[in-house]
Amino acid sequence: MVAKYLYIVEKFITFFIENIFLVRIKGVPLRHESKTIKNYIVMKHNFCAGPAVLPQEVIEKSAQAVYDFAGTGISILSISHRSKEFKPIVDEAEALIKEILDVPEGYSVLFLAGGASMEFCRVPYNFLNKKAAYLNTGVWAKKAMKEAKAFGEVVEVASSAESTYTYIPKDYVIPADADYFHYTTNNTIYGTEIRKDLDSPVPLISDMSSDIFSRPVDVSKYNCIYGGAQKNLAPSGMAFVIVKNDALGHVDRYIPTMLNYQTHIDNGSMFNTPPTFTIYSALESLRWLKAQGGVKEMAKCAEARASKLYTEIDRNKLFVGTANEEDRSYMNICWVMQPEYKELEEDFLKFAQGKGMVGIKGHRSVGGFRASCYNALPMESVDALIACMQEYEAKH
Numbered sequence: 567m568v569a570k571y572l573y574i575v576e577k578f579i580t581f582f583i584e585n586i587f588l589v590r591i592k593g594v595p596l597r598h599e600s601k602t603i604k605n606y607i608v609m610k611h612n613f614c615a616g617p618a619v620l621p622q623e624v625i626e627k628s629a630q631a632v633y634d635f636a637g638t639g640i641s642i643l644s645i646s647h648r649s650k651e652f653k654p655i656v657d658e659a660e661a662l663i664k665e666i667l668d669v670p671e672g673y674s675v676l677f678l679a680g681g682a683s684m685e686f687c688r689v690p691y692n693f694l695n696k697k698a699a700y701l702n703t704g705v706w707a708k709k710a711m712k713e714a715k716a717f718g719e720v721v722e723v724a725s726s727a728e729s730t731y732t733y734i735p736k737d738y739v740i741p742a743d744a745d746y747f748h749y750t751t752n753n754t755i756y757g758t759e760i761r762k763d764l765d766s767p768v769p770l771i772s773d774m775s776s777d778i779f780s781r782p783v784d785v786s787k788y789n790c791i792y793g794g795a796q797k798n799l800a801p802s803g804m805a806f807v808i809v810k811n812d813a814l815g816h817v818d819r820y821i822p823t824m825l826n827y828q829t830h831i832d833n834g835s836m837f838n839t840p841p842t843f844t845i846y847s848a849l850e851s852l853r854w855l856k857a858q859g860g861v862k863e864m865a866k867c868a869e870a871r872a873s874k875l876y877t878e879i880d881r882n883k884l885f886v887g888t889a890n891e892e893d894r895s896y897m898n899i900c901w902v903m904q905p906e907y908k909e910l911e912e913d914f915l916k917f918a919q920g921k922g923m924v925g926i927k928g929h930r931s932v933g934g935f936r937a938s939c940y941n942a943l944p945m946e947s948v949d950a951l952i953a954c955m956q957e958y959e960a961k962h
């Protein structure tokens with residue numbers, strides 16, 4: 567009798583949570599009902615800088631694979647990386663990156679644990695023989711430069727530190743005897759971006775953590791392109807690396823096995839156990855990206871989202887953008903309150919949160935607001951944020 571009673575109560579609670587509570591949370595728009603996982607997924611407008619918004623389809627397929635990977639009856643979380651089912655996942659992910667970015671012959675694509683920060687050290691270990699040139703455009707560029715200093719001479723060709731990195735330096739000389747010139751294409755924290763492949767007397771190496779796959783890139787100009795996966799590709803904890811094969815093997819030092827790119831090239835990213843689930847999600851993202859029309863289409867969408875939001879920031883009497891206009895990022899849009907409305911900052915954040923906006927608080931080192939608008943962010947989220955900014959303006 568008691569068991570029957572408990573059963574009915576449990577059924578009632580489950581029904582309430584799945585059918586009423588999740589769907590009706592006040593102010594949170596329900597945008598999606600999952601077909602594959604029998605549940606409701608409540609989506610907010612996710613402007614987080616990373617880990618960040620991923621396509622709904624990628625989340626669903628990844629979740630499905632956690633239950634049963636490709637009909638194997640085993641979860642993707644438990645499947646061997648050496649299994650016949652997993653190998654094609656890595657191969658297809660590599661091939662799709664090559665196809666999507668039009669990577670020339672002679673380059674390898676790697677998936678490595680450790681994130682972009684690990685590459686700050688792996689890059690000079692593998693490429694810096696005597697001297698390297700770095701462009702200092704923010705915290706991440708500085709961290710990359712710090713690691714390089716352990717391996718040789720580092721020339722900081724220019725810096726915008728004196729203005730809290732609100733612009734991209736333009737006039738500088740890259741030493742022609744440097745092994746490479748390193749720059750961060752998109753400065754996630756400050757909202758500045760270099761959207762073209764720079765001209766340089768020496769090969770380029772770039773941290774493209776936060777704008778990879780958002781536009782076409784001329785890979786042939788680079789010895790190495792790397793980044794953390796957690797913005798435009800997959801969940802966090804993994805780096806993607808595109809490396810020119812014959813640029814390796816020219817340093818005089820011993821490179822520890824795991825830090826040597828050659829190890830991972832020789833073993834197809836499987837020298838040790840790779841982050842299997844993250845690679846699977848990356849594959850689903852790449853399939854999605856290709857189906858959307860690839861990086862050309864992503865570039866159009868990125869520009870459309872960013873120009874809408876910047877137009878509103880410039881128009882709205884309460885707000886002001888922080889980055890130099892010509893250097894504004896399409897991926898991370900940063901702004902603050904106009905000085906006369908400064909005291910409203912916290913209040914606006916709360917107001918926006920109440921409207922379902924997530925992750926718009928600026929990085930702790932700059933304050934204000936930041937809306938990260940990566941590939942998977944729907945235009946409807948940008949529209950919702952703009953509506954929220956306008957509604958707040960009307961109150962003041």
Ligand SMILES: Cc1ncc(COP(=O)(O)O)c(C=O)c1O
Nearest residue numbers: 681682683706754773775776794
């Ligand atoms: C441009 C850039 N580089 C490097 C990193 C560090 O990445 P990870 O946390 O994967 O080491 C970040 C993180 O946000 C970033 O935005």
